[in-house]
Amino acid sequence: MHLRQSDSHPNVIRYFCSEADRYFHYIALELCDLSLSDYIQRYAGCLDKATKLDLMKQATDGIAHLHHINIIHRDVKPKNILMTGLLTNPNNEHFSRIRVKISDFGLCKSVKIGHNSISKVSGAVGTEGWMAPELFDADASVTYAVDVFSLGCVFYYTLTEGKHPFGDSLSRMSNILSGNHFLNHLDEHAEYTSLTLISSMLRPEAARRPTASAIASHPLFWEPSKQLQFLMEVSDWIEKKEPRDPVMRRLEWRRNLVFTNWLDQLDEPLRLDLLKQRQYMNNVRDLLRAIRNKKHHYQANIFK
Known part of the structure; x- marks a missing residue:
């Protein structure tokens, strides 16, 4: 029944029909x-x-669709995320675009209209090592956030090509229950956007995890052109704000966690080219300004 409800989405496995005899139930x-x-x-x-990001985005879209029609999957894991459209030449060198399909609806539950959670059956339901910690708490509600937690594990698994954010199989469950995740296989600078998103999805407190629809629209999945346009628009927006403005103070207060001096992180030719135009301060405002100016100068040079 759940599969019949949900299969209208391209990232949910398609149901065709079912038959039954005296001994078995068959599903096509x-x-x-x-x-x-x-x-x-x-x-x-x-x-x-x-x-990898394409696979993650498609899986997220499938889960977001289930949540939109009030279904909690409860068993999100790599083995239940199927793929179709995979074509290779004889040397396995060429890939067509793969379509990700959320599958295995045996543990799905519908959420009643007007509610955000389902009643818990006796015992934890799901696959050990991929289940949210609240599934082991007899007093906790089961919400859409259990799928988000599992999806966060899948994200890390995909980006690291097989690693799990809660360690090896022996210590995995105890780490999940104690909230100890390890994201050390992702570079803290190169993968900062991925790390912050995954960390939010793995929060022990279910209410603090993002929704599947919010994850689907996260900057991690934006095209580079959209990311650049966003940074330019932010730069324009803050240009006339005073340093003591609350927005500016919030923007600047954590900059030292990201970089000590952003100019030092640039390749020398780029740094020298930027400084030919003007001087830049070591703050987020000027970093955004440099990005905006470089984009404008690049466009101007193209049309000269």
Whole structure:
């Protein structure tokens, strides 16, 4: 029933029909090529960042659709994220665009209209190592956030090509219950956006995790052109604000956690080119200004 409700989305596995006899119930589903788990194992070391983000975004869209129609999946994991459309040449060198499909609806539950949670059955439901901590708390509510937690684990698994944010299989459950995740396989600077998003998805407090729809619109999944346009618009917006403005103070107060001097992080030719135009201060305002100015100067040079 849940599958019939949900299969109108391109990132949810398609249901065709069902039949039953005296002994068995048969369900005809869309044929997929392999699971995310199989895919990561098979192509580890060959996947670029854009491919991984595409897989993550499609999985998020599928979960967001389920939540939109009031369904909690409760068993999100790499083996339940299937893939179709995978085509390779004889040397396994060429990939078509893969379509991600959320599958296995055996543990799904519908949320009643007007409610945000479902009643808990006796015992924890799901797959050990991928279940949110509240599923082990007899007094906690089961909300859409349990899928978000599991999806955060899947994100880390995808980006690191097989690693788990809560460690090896022996210590995984105790780390989940104590809230100890380890994201050390992602570079804290190069993967800062991924790290902050995944950390928010793995929060022990279910109410503090983002929704699936919010994750789907996160800057991690923006095209580079959209990211650049956003930074330019922020630069224009803060240009006339005073340093003591509350917005500016919030923007600047954590800058030392990201960089000590942003100019020192630039390649020398770029730094020298920027400083030919004007002087820049070591603050976020001037970093955004430099990004905006460089974009404008680049466009101007193209049309000269």
